[in-house]
Amino acid sequence: MSSFFSNISPVVTFRSLLCAGALCALTTFSAQAQRRSQPAADNMSTTPMNTATAPPAQTGLNYRNPAADDRIPMEAAKRDAVAKEMEATVVELLELYHDAKQSHWNLRGPLYYQLHEVLQGYAETYLKYTDVLAERSLQVGRPIDGRTPVVASQANLEAFPGGFLEDRQVLDLMSSRVDMVAKRVRERIERVGKIDETTSNLLQELSYALDKQAWQLRVTQQ
Structure with missing residues (x-):
């Protein structure tokens, strides 16, 4: 067994450890990101957006006030x-x-x-x-x-x-x-x-x- 490990290159061992560490960090980061985004998704309203056009303004309104003629300052x-x-x-x-x-x-x-x-x-x-x-x-x-x-x-x-x-x-x-x-x-x-x-x-x-x-x-x- 000792002879087997002695034949493994130190460089290969280092690279393997480095890749394993990076994979672990990436997995942790993804999990954290998913947890952070989850509350926002839960809080989103499920009510459909109202895209209907507002009703047109009423026409033909009469603002005429006969009493306004009495307010002329002369x-x-x-x-x-x-x-x-x-x-x-x-x-x-x-x-x-x-x-x-x-x-x-x-x-x-x-x-x-x-x-x-x-x-x-x-x-x-x-x-x-x-x-x-x-x-x-x-x-x-x-x-x-x-x-x-x-x-x-x-x-x-x-x-x-x-x-x-x-x-x-x-x-x-x-x-x-x-x-x-x-x-x-x-x-x-x-x-x-x-x-x-x-x-x-x-x-x-x-x-x-x-x-x-x-x-x-x-x-x-x-």
Whole structure:
């Protein structure tokens, strides 16, 4: 027997022991992993997942509450008068916006660069106050009409020329139109001030902006 073991190579014996140890470790690891995963499997819900699509939202719901009309923060007798002044101002501002953009695009001459930038700023100002005053009309319970045909027929400003526009021509055109609208706004401030101070304050802010534009256009020609 001793001669038999003496003929076994030490290297073979070491490799055999190493393989046996690795197999034992692998078996132990697999058993532990199986035990760790078992509780999670036991805790999993057996209730089938609901994959049904949610029912569509109901249509035709009526949220109309007649009592909401009584919550408008202005006496009914004053609303039409305020809305009338807002409508008139909005259509004028929309017309000025189109005039400023028409000039901004088609301008030419030595003052092109300066006026090109200034007119863009004017156009943005007109849109800003158009939105403010239109929303004010809605706040007092009256709609606003800014459609193109309405603007063309009710702005009460002369037709703006098409084609290329010389810088001096634009200065004269925009000066006369801004002056006219600024004058109308000041008149509205007096009328609205007797009805609603909040709306009058909004018109005063616009009046200052228009007076500033009128001044800038005027001094450029002096």
